[in-house]
Amino acid sequence: MANHSPRSLHRLPVGQQWARSCPAQPRTSRSNLQLCRLTQLVAEVLAGQRPAAQMRPLLSRQAYHLLWRRAGIYACTRRPRVRNTHLVSDYPDVTEVIALVSDGRRYRALALRVTFTESSWVCTHIETDAERRGG
Numbered sequence: 124m125a126n127h128s129p130r131s132l133h134r135l136p137v138g139q140q141w142a143r144s145c146p147a148q149p150r151t152s153r154s155n156l157q158l159c160r161l162t163q164l165v166a167e168v169l170a171g172q173r174p175a176a177q178m179r180p181l182l183s184r185q186a187y188h189l190l191w192r193r194a195g196i197y198a199c200t201r202r203p204r205v206r207n208t209h210l211v212s213d214y215p216d217v218t219e220v221i222a223l224v225s226d227g228r229r230y231r232a233l234a235l236r237v238t239f240t241e242s243s244w245v246c247t248h249i250e251t252d253a254e255r256r257g258g
Contacts, residue, residue, distance in 0.1 A: 199226030
C-alpha cells in the first residue's frame with residue numbers, strides 16, 4: 124500500500140474505475156476525483172488500513188473525532204474499494220458524497236459532507252452504516 128500524504132490529495136493517481144464511478148459534476152472533474160479519493164481514504168481508515176491521524180488536515184474537528192472513533196470498524200482483511208459514488212451538490216461550496224464500499228465480502232454505506240474552503244475540500248461530517256459498540 125502506498126503511503127501518500129493527505130496534503131497531496133489532488134496529486135494522487137486515480138484509477139480509471141474511480142473516474143467511472145464518480146458521475147456528478149459539483150465543481151470540476153478534478154474536484155470530482157478529489158472527492159472520490161477522499162472517500163477511498165476515509166474507507167481505508169474505517170477498515171483499519173490507514174491511520175486516522177493521516178487524514179487530520181482534510182477533516183474538521185468534529186469529522187476527525189467521528190473518524191477516529193470509528194477507525195477499524197469495517198475490520199476487513201482486504202483493502203476496501205469504493206464501488207459506487209454519488210455526489211449531491213445543492214450549494215456551490217458544499218457537496219454530499221454517498222458511496223458504496225466493498226471489502227470483498229460485504230458492502231457498506233458511507234456518506235461524507237464536504238465544504239470547499241479557500242482552495243481545498245474539507246470533510247465536515249461522516250456517516251456509515253457501522254457503529255462501534257461499547258464505546
